[in-house]
Amino acid sequence: MGHLRNLYYLFPPVVRRILRRIWYFPVDAVETITGKRDPMIPPRGMIFIGSGDFKEMGNVLRDQLVELGGLQPRHRVLDVGCGIGRVAVPLTGYLSREGSYEGFDIVRSGIRWCNRRIGSRYPNFRFIHVDLKNDLYNLSTGKEARSFNFPYADEEFDMVVLTSVFTHMVLEDTDHYLDQIHRVLKPGGICFSTFFLMNDRARTLLEQSGKKMFATRLGHHYLFHPRVREANVAYDEAYLTAEMIGAKGFRMEQVHYGFWAGGPKPALDNYQDICIFRKI
Numbered sequence: 324m325g326h327l328r329n330l331y332y333l334f335p336p337v338v339r340r341i342l343r344r345i346w347y348f349p350v351d352a353v354e355t356i357t358g359k360r361d362p363m364i365p366p367r368g369m370i371f372i373g374s375g376d377f378k379e380m381g382n383v384l385r386d387q388l389v390e391l392g393g394l395q396p397r398h399r400v401l402d403v404g405c406g407i408g409r410v411a412v413p414l415t416g417y418l419s420r421e422g423s424y425e426g427f428d429i430v431r432s433g434i435r436w437c438n439r440r441i442g443s444r445y446p447n448f449r450f451i452h453v454d455l456k457n458d459l460y461n462l463s464t465g466k467e468a469r470s471f472n473f474p475y476a477d478e479e480f481d482m483v484v485l486t487s488v489f490t491h492m493v494l495e496d497t498d499h500y501l502d503q504i505h506r507v508l509k510p511g512g513i514c515f516s517t518f519f520l521m522n523d524r525a526r527t528l529l530e531q532s533g534k535k536m537f538a539t540r541l542g543h544h545y546l547f548h549p550r551v552r553e554a555n556v557a558y559d560e561a562y563l564t565a566e567m568i569g570a571k572g573f574r575m576e577q578v579h580y581g582f583w584a585g586g587p588k589p590a591l592d593n594y595q596d597i598c599i600f601r602k603i
């Protein structure tokens with residue numbers, strides 16, 4: 324584990340976000356003054372969800388929702404852990420007026436930006452902030468995800484999306500979210516999600532590449548960092564598929580392994596493993 328990353332984890336989430344804003348302030352200020360930034364892209368200092376090109380990654384994810392997940396323009400979508408709108412922005416050009424989008428996240432600044440830039444222009448897109456604890460993203464509350472019931476009716480959604488969210492949640496929270504997803508999905512509805520799946524393949528690749536990832540094992544899941552538990556979390560694939568996803572009444576329909584553990588890049592170029600499962 325790099326020293327820089329360890330140093331980064333020493334700061335609480337709010338401080339990390341402030342440092343990011345300060346670091347990118349010069350370039351963000353220039354882009355604001357010159358009007359160079361697309362109004363549907365947040366300033367770099369506000370993008371707290373990870374590296375990579377915001378617009379390009381968002382478009383890739385939208386295409387995957389459509390081509391792999393079968394998303395249709397008239398669908399009703401729930402984006403759990405919607406961050407700062409990376410998936411929502413490209414969906415504004417895809418969902419029709421009959422379609423709609425709900426997103427929620429535990430980081431207030433991301434939801435504020437989404438409401439200002441997206442919600443105000445697209446009335447069928449709504450975003451809400453939920454104050455829940457996460458070691459990586461929010462330490463301002465003690466409320467746990469495992470006790471949070473999604474504020475939506477039963478069988479409301481055609482698709483539930485979680486991109487790079489279960490990779491930041493511990494097993495008990497994920498287990499509860501799977502129950503909630505099952506409740507809010509229509510029968511036959513799809514959950515499009517990403518994970519770090521631990522299996523023999525990943526173990527071999529990790530060994531070959533010499534990557535020191537997920538050294539802390541806690542039952543059926545593995546932590547990247549023992550103190551910042553939700554920094555990155557991997558799941559035992561067999562347990563996740565059979566005892567969690569399968570046991571709740573979903574059928575796993577597609578698994579597309581990413582290249583996080585090493586090895587060549589897959590055709591989809593996905594870093595995390597994509598799991599697509601259907602409510603049966």
Ligand SMILES: C[S@@+](CC[C@H](N)C(=O)[O-])C[C@H]1O[C@@H](n2cnc3c(N)ncnc32)[C@H](O)[C@@H]1O
Nearest residue numbers: 372404405406409428429430457460468486487
């Ligand atoms: C890596 S970011 C991905 C954001 C977004 N899904 C995307 O692909 O751009 C992980 C997100 O999960 C959110 N998150 C973490 N725990 C959560 C929870 N229990 N409920 C909802 N969101 C959560 C974080 O606040 C953060 O926005």
